[in-house]
Ligand SMILES: C[C@H](O)[C@@H](O)CC(=O)C(=O)O
């Protein structure tokens with residue numbers, strides 16, 4: 106690796122008007138405009154790294170401010186200086202004596218940390234000429250461990266235990282890598298059943314998905330019980346008894362309400378209920394898990410679990426049966442590695458959250474690494490897939506027979522097309538300028 110200095114960081118507010126067609130809608134987020142804070146870092150020798158974090162439109166400008174506040178930690182650093190002590194660098198970003206007050210390791214500042222560090226990991230993988238998953242797979246276990254901040258999790262996972270897991274994962278890893286290159290990693294789809302889609306659209310999308318090999322489907326629930334019963338019945342009839350169904354309430358309920366509501370949906374045999382209640386309510390998730398276990402329904406959560414400490418407690422309290430890591434919510438690859446290793450120790454399957462803008466592109470790298478080097482298992486495991494906005498990426502995901510095929514291009518698959526970034530910049534990009542025009546302004550809008 107050359108001794109290359111990071112000399113520039115820029116960040117853009119890039120928004121897609123997905124709310125116009127109700128893509129991404131759920132019981133709590135009824136009109137999301139899928140968006141990113143998009144970071145580009147540049148070195149003195151002309152190499153670039155791309156990173157992002159996902160948002161729902163409004164508030165992306167606040168993430169931009171936070172990224173700018175972190176930029177001082179990055180500009181002037183050499184890439185080798187960062188990766189030779191990645192744990193130290195992670196600490197600088199997350200534990201600065203003044204900045205940590207506006208976190209620590211949660212909220213907007215953590216989203217910004219994710220965006221910035223995702224760009225650094227992309228830069229590192231590009232500088233090595235490898236896709237990120239391969240950089241991780243080929244990395245010496247001790248080096249991987251040196252990227253993780255174990256602060257606050259040693260009561261659940263020590264460095265030595267993490268190293269032992271990774272050393273064990275070396276056995277058979279070449280065969281698993283070949284298996285992934287040949288068959289890919291299993292996926293499920295959420296694209297058919299956003300809450301705002303009418304039944305006709307749901308049916309049509311489900312028919313198309315079944316014809317292209319999808320067998321695992323997630324349905325949004327939580328706004329109206331009778332609607333949920335009707336939609337779940339419809340989709341269960343379409344996918345048949347052997348298809349896999351998951352339901353997602355996006356934090357809509359109180360604890361007791363979650364148990365009552367999901368019990369009413371048990372006849373449709375969902376594998377899991379996702380985000381039944383507040384993402385911060387660990388004991389609530391534990392109570393729901395306990396109540397639903399006799400029905401064979403697990404609890405899944407993680408897309409708004411903001412750091413490793415929360416995941417640690419969810420695992421310690423047996424509060425979830427499926428760990429949903431997120432590449433842009435946690436503190437990038439560094440913190441995701443910690444969660445993958447904890448999940449392995451607690452023997453809880455990881456089924457990543459994806460979708461949004463670029464989340465599929467990023468998280469596929471992490472779950473491939475998990476299978477090849479950590480869990481070595483595909484039991485009860487699958488990665489979410491959502492069929493939106495891939496066309497805006499330079500190296501979009503490749504899905505074959507409902508499996509993620511391992512990316513081949515160097516980097517973290519984070520680079521967006523320049524044209525897409527330019528056209529969707531908020532508010533000055535053409536797409537938004539057009540939507541602000543008097544003729545279009547009549548639409549029901551969440552945009553101010
Ligand atoms: C607002 C997002 O679309 C959310 O509904 C995504 C989600 O919960 C999921 O993909 O799972």
Ligand SMILES: [Mg+2]
Pocket residue numbers: 353355379380408
């Ligand atoms: Mg969800």
